[in-house]
Amino acid sequence: MKKLLTFVLALMMIFSMTACTKPNGGDEVKTYKVGVAIYRYNDNFMTLYREEIKNYFKSLETDKVKYELSFVDGKDSMDEQSNQIDTFIAQKMDVIILNLVQTSSAEVLIDKIVAADIPLVLINREPLGDDGDESYEGILNNPKVCYVGADARQSGTYQGEIVLALEDKGDINGDGVVNYIMIMGDVENVDAQYRTEYSIKALVDAGVKVNCLYQDTAIWDQTKGQELVANALAQFGDQIEVVFCNNDGMALGAAQALRDAGRTVGVDVYLLGVDALDECQEMVKEGTMTGTVLNDHIGQSHTAVDVAIKLLNGEAIENYYWVDYVKVDKAYFN
Ligand code: BGC
Numbered sequence: 001m002k003k004l005l006t007f008v009l010a011l012m013m014i015f016s017m018t019a020c021t022k023p024n025g026g027d028e029v030k031t032y033k034v035g036v037a038i039y040r041y042n043d044n045f046m047t048l049y050r051e052e053i054k055n056y057f058k059s060l061e062t063d064k065v066k067y068e069l070s071f072v073d074g075k076d077s078m079d080e081q082s083n084q085i086d087t088f089i090a091q092k093m094d095v096i097i098l099n100l101v102q103t104s105s106a107e108v109l110i111d112k113i114v115a116a117d118i119p120l121v122l123i124n125r126e127p128l129g130d131d132g133d134e135s136y137e138g139i140l141n142n143p144k145v146c147y148v149g150a151d152a153r154q155s156g157t158y159q160g161e162i163v164l165a166l167e168d169k170g171d172i173n174g175d176g177v178v179n180y181i182m183i184m185g186d187v188e189n190v191d192a193q194y195r196t197e198y199s200i201k202a203l204v205d206a207g208v209k210v211n212c213l214y215q216d217t218a219i220w221d222q223t224k225g226q227e228l229v230a231n232a233l234a235q236f237g238d239q240i241e242v243v244f245c246n247n248d249g250m251a252l253g254a255a256q257a258l259r260d261a262g263r264t265v266g267v268d269v270y271l272l273g274v275d276a277l278d279e280c281q282e283m284v285k286e287g288t289m290t291g292t293v294l295n296d297h298i299g300q301s302h303t304a305v306d307v308a309i310k311l312l313n314g315e316a317i318e319n320y321y322w323v324d325y326v327k328v329d330k331a332y333f334n
Contacts, residue, residue: 027064028064029063029064029065029066030064030065030066031065031066031067031068032065032066032067032068032094032095032312033068033070033091033092033093033094034057034067034068034069034070034093034094034095034096034097034308035070035072035088035091035093035095035096035097036050036053036069036070036071036072036096036097037072037074037081037084037085037088037096037097037098037099038050038071038072038073038074038099039074039076039081039099039100039101039124039125040073040074040075040076040101041073041075043220043249044222044247044248044249044275044277045220045247045248045249045275045277045295045297046099046124048277048297049099049123049124049297049300049301050071052297052298052301052302053069053097053301053304053305054069054071056301056302056305057069057305060305060309070088070091070093072084072087072088074099074101076101077101078101078102078105080101081100081101081109082105082108082109085098085109085112085113086112088113088118089112089113089116089118092118093118094118094119094312095118095119095120095121095308095311095312096113096118096119096120096121097120097121097123097304097305097308098113098120098121098122098123099122099123099124099125100122100125100127102188103125103126103127103128103188103189103190104127104188106122106127106136106138107127107138110122110138110139110142110145111138113145114142114144114145117144119144119145119308119311119312120142120144120145120146121145121146121147121148121304121307121308121311122139122145122146122147122148123147123148123149123300123301123304124149124300125149125189125190125191126147126149126152126190126191127139127147128190135319135320139319139320140319142319143316143317144311144317145319146307146317146318146319146320146321147319147320147321148300148303148304148307148321148323149300149321149322149323150295150296150300150322150323150324150325151194151322151325152190152191152193152194152195152198153194153197153198154198154324154325155191155194155195155198155274155293155295155325156194156195156196156197156198156199156200156201156202157198157199157201157202158293158325158326158327159195159198159199159202159244159272159274159291159293160198160199160200160201160202160203160206161202161327162272162290162291162327162329163178163199163202163203163242163270163272163290163291164202164203164206164208165329165331166270166290169203169206169208170203170208170241170242170270171208171241172241172268172269172270173241176209177209177210177211178203178208178209178210178211178241178242179210179211179213179236179239179240179241179242180200180210180211180212180213180240180241180242180243180244181212181213181214181215181229181232181236181240181242181243181244182196182199182200182212182214182215182216182244182246183216183217183218183225183228183229183243183244183245183246183250183251183254184196184215184216184217184218184246185217185218185219185220185246185247185250186217186219186220187217191246191247192217192220192246195244195246195274196215196244196246199244199272200212200244213232213235213236213239213240214228214231214232214235214236214240216228218245218250218253220246220247220249220250221249221250221253222249222250222252222253223253224250224253225245225249225250225251225252225253225254225257226253226254226256226257227253227257228250228253229243229253229254229257229258230257230260230261233257233258233261233263237261238268240269241269241270242269242270242271242272243258243269243270243271243272244272245271245272245273245274246274247273247274247275247295248273248274248275248276248277248279248280248292249275249277250273251271251272251273251280251289251292252273252277252279252280254271254273255271255283255288255289258271265287265288265289265290266287266288266290270290271288271289271290272289272290272291272292273289273291273292273293274292274293274295274325275292275293275294275295276292276293276294276295276326276328277292280292281328284328284329284330284332284333285330285333287330290329291327291328291329291330292328293325293326293327293328294325294326294327294328295325296323296324296325296326299323299324300323303321303323304321307321
């Protein structure tokens, strides 16, 4: 009887071993569950970023390591995103990549994820610390939490420098003042705040006099950008010399509004964006846009994925990872 039991047990062991090994005798296949929460799918830049996260993860799969990716659309609603994070926690994700809807609500979400002991990679929207202290405690104090992004000040400065490199430095009518309008992204994001501030700072630091005719938020959106620029044109017409947009989506809307008003970029107005969407790179090449700044979604998404994998492997990580912006004006293509 004892022998029979040993025999059955041995058989069961062999069976369970073969069940989880591959037929070719390789090791067990490890599948990691990755939750990716995006603030809003309907965003030109984040769409590219999201696609690249997917493609890059897939390219890193091997016979032995697979990534099961769950992407969710926050639809620009904090409640929606908070529920999605609860679901990720309930599903026991191995790592979460999070593009916050609201950086001011970072703490609540980070706390939940940390309490569930799930490693976290924040992307694209940087939560800032209190009192102008830029390092966010919720990131610094957690060895399994990090932020991957680009320094928005650099993108603003580059926009300003593109204008400074123009022969008239943006002063088309030669009256000694650059009259501009500023189309902002979501004002809650540092990207919108810093781009607005540093583009103008670059001009002022170089001794250029500036005058803001109009400033409003189009929340990163093309249609809204077109509307605002049409409003500004109706109000200020030919006085407008430079149109600064915090991103290319809004710059595409601005380009349409400028065309509708019979204005010609490079002749009687300048137009600046950020992101370097393919369409905008073409426009810069042909001169229908003055310049943009490459927001490197490839570099950022690859860094985010690489660091997520480090976390999956239990390796130590940094709290902050920065990817450079690149100035894109006509000279960039020469
Ligand atoms: C991009 C914008 C995008 C925003 C979303 C920014 O870095 O430049 O195009 O809408 O991120 O948070």
